[in-house]
Amino acid sequence: MALKVGDKIPRFTAKDTNGNIFDSSIVLNKKPVVIYFYPKDDTPGCTTQACSFRDQYEDFTYLGAEVIGVSSDSIASHQKFVSKYKLPFILLSDEDKNIRKLFGVPTALFGLLPGRVTYVADENGIILLIFDNLSAKIHIEKALEMLKKIV
Template sequence: MALEIGDKLPNFVALDTNGESFESEQIIGKQPVVIYFYPKDNTPGCTAQACSFRDNYQIFKDLGAEVIGISADSVTSHVKFKSKFKLPFILLSDTDKKLRKLFGVPNSFIFLPGRQTYVIDQNGIIRLIFNSVSSSIHIEKAIQVLKNINQSN
């Protein structure tokens, strides 16, 4: 069953680019978080999306949020991707697709892993689920929801 707006995000564990276990409870429920699922490292759309998150990272930080990117790529692939494009945010490896299943991220075009963004507030509640193959719109939507969260606090 897919997560929905208003749901509390369940805890999860995945490997980060240091090969260490990232436990979601380290961040979730403590500050807003933008989690975006993307199909594959080093592909044109995914690189553009990651670089857009990078270029807007200070805006996310100013809004009190952390950014986490998740794909099925290996830790080794993520390390190279993060280094090559100087990505300042967390990348998590979901090689067994457990996180994709936990969140309920649908596939795009039948077989390609979907591109979906979640904004979670400081209480761990999902405030936005946005699915679009267009990578650029995800950043705009996430920033707007974070601004709304900050205004309501």
């Protein structure tokens, strides 16, 4: 069952870009969080989205929020992606798609692509926005709009 606005983000763990275990409890219930699911590293739309988050990362940190990107790519793929585009935020490897399933992220294009969905939660971990749209650039605008309302 998919998470909805008003639900609390569940605790999860995954490996980050450095191969370390990331435990969501280090950010949940402590600060606002933007968790975005994207289809694949280093593809046109996903690169646009990641670079847009990178270019406005200071706006997110100014608002006290943590940005976390999640895809089913490997740690090695994430490392190349982060290095190539100098991404300053956390990327998590969800190779078994457990986090995607936990959130209930739908597939796109008739089930052919993993979905592109952004979740914005307040400092209590309560989801305030779920933005499900294949257009990569709009996610950053929507996330920032919601964060500005809650800060």
